[in-house]
Amino acid sequence: MRIVFLRHSLLNRGGDKMIATHASFLAAQGHDVVIRTNLLKTVFSLDPRVRVEPLPFPGKLGTLVTAALSRQCADVVVADIVVLALLLSIRNRKRVLYFAQDYDESYYRFTLQRLFIRLLYGAALSFLRVRSIAVSKRLAQLLSQRFGAKVGLSENGVDTTIFYPEPDPDLIASKQGRQALLLLSRSDARKGFDIAQRTVAALKTGLPLEIWTVGENATGGFPGFLHRDFGYLDESALRRVFSSADLFLYPSRHEGFPLMVLEAFACGCPVVTTDAVPYAEHDENSLVCRIEDAHGAAxxxxxxxxxxxxxxxxxxxxxxxxSRQTLHQASVTFADQLGAWYAN
Structure with missing residues (x-):
C-alpha cells in the first residue's frame, strides 16, 4: 500500500512519536510510506525508507488548504487531527483514516470553540463516516457512543529496549541525599503543569527535596526549591533521568494513551497522576488523584x-x-487495523 501521513508538524510530543514509530514500522513491512508536513523538528528517528515531503503551502493555514484542496496519491491517508480528516475527505473520499490519539475538543477551554470542534467531529465521523483507529478503549467508546463512529483500537506502547531502569551515578550523586520530584513542563494546559506547580507549593513534607523538569523551559517556576531544568532530552538521557528520579508527578487534565507515564513505569520510577490516564490504577501501579486536585496530589x-x-x-x-504494553506490539496492532480497514 501507499500510505500518506498528513500533519502540520512532527515534533517531540507523544503523538509525534507514535506517528514516527508506526510510519517506520509500515515502511519496514514493505509499504510505500510518506509523511507530508510543514514542520519537521523531532528527536524521534524515522526509518530511512520513510519519505518526508514538505506541504505546498506554508504555515498552519497552508496545512489546512493542502488538506482541503489536494488529492493525495495514496491508498490510505492518515490524519490524527479531526479537522484534517474532515478536510481531506473533501477530495479523498473513503481513503481517509482518522488516527484518534486524543479527543480534539480537549485542546480548547472556551465553550464556543469546543462546540465548533464537536460539530467537526459530527461532520467527519457521523456524516462522512470517516473510519477511525483510537489509542485507548475509553477514547474508542467516546467516539462510538457520541458520534456513531466505526472505531478500531490500537493502544500505544513503550519501547522497553530504550526505557528500562538505568540510574545515572552522576545524577544520583548530585542529589546529595535529597529526593528528586520529576515533572513535565509543557504549556499545553491539558498536561497540567500549572497543577504540578500548585502541587509543589502545597507540599508540607520536611524531607529534603529538589525539583527536576523536562520539556519546555521552566526556570523560576518553583521558588523556594532547588530546581534543575533538563529541557528536551533524547530518549537515552530521559531514561537515565526517569531512573534517577524518586517520583514522577504527572497531573494531567486529559489524555488519550500517554507515553510518559508508561516510560516512567518501564524505568521503575513511581508515579503520581490523575484519572485522566486510562491505565493508571490507584495503589496498584501508581497513586491516582482527581483531575485539578492539587492538594490531593500533594x-x-x-x-x-x-x-x-x-x-x-x-x-x-x-x-x-x-513489559506487556510494548511499542512493537502497538505498531503491529496499528498495521493490522489499518490493513483490515483497507480490505473493507
Missing amino acids: EMVEILLADVTIRRRLAENGKALA
Whole structure:
C-alpha cells in the first residue's frame, strides 16, 4: 500500500512519536510510506525508507488548504487531527483514516470553540463516516457512543529496549541525599503543569527535596526549591533521568494513551497522576488523584516520598505493565487495523 501521513508538524510530543514509530514500522513491512508536513523538528528517528515531503503551502493555514484542496496519491491517508480528516475527505473520499490519539475538543477551554470542534467531529465521523483507529478503549467508546463512529483500537506502547531502569551515578550523586520530584513542563494546559506547580507549593513534607523538569523551559517556576531544568532530552538521557528520579508527578487534565507515564513505569520510577490516564490504577501501579486536585496530589506525593516500600511496590507493578504494553506490539496492532480497514 501507499500510505500518506498528513500533519502540520512532527515534533517531540507523544503523538509525534507514535506517528514516527508506526510510519517506520509500515515502511519496514514493505509499504510505500510518506509523511507530508510543514514542520519537521523531532528527536524521534524515522526509518530511512520513510519519505518526508514538505506541504505546498506554508504555515498552519497552508496545512489546512493542502488538506482541503489536494488529492493525495495514496491508498490510505492518515490524519490524527479531526479537522484534517474532515478536510481531506473533501477530495479523498473513503481513503481517509482518522488516527484518534486524543479527543480534539480537549485542546480548547472556551465553550464556543469546543462546540465548533464537536460539530467537526459530527461532520467527519457521523456524516462522512470517516473510519477511525483510537489509542485507548475509553477514547474508542467516546467516539462510538457520541458520534456513531466505526472505531478500531490500537493502544500505544513503550519501547522497553530504550526505557528500562538505568540510574545515572552522576545524577544520583548530585542529589546529595535529597529526593528528586520529576515533572513535565509543557504549556499545553491539558498536561497540567500549572497543577504540578500548585502541587509543589502545597507540599508540607520536611524531607529534603529538589525539583527536576523536562520539556519546555521552566526556570523560576518553583521558588523556594532547588530546581534543575533538563529541557528536551533524547530518549537515552530521559531514561537515565526517569531512573534517577524518586517520583514522577504527572497531573494531567486529559489524555488519550500517554507515553510518559508508561516510560516512567518501564524505568521503575513511581508515579503520581490523575484519572485522566486510562491505565493508571490507584495503589496498584501508581497513586491516582482527581483531575485539578492539587492538594490531593500533594498528599500522595508526600506519602510516596515518605514510604520507600510503597514506592518499590508501585514501581514493580508499573514495570510489569510496561513489559506487556510494548511499542512493537502497538505498531503491529496499528498495521493490522489499518490493513483490515483497507480490505473493507
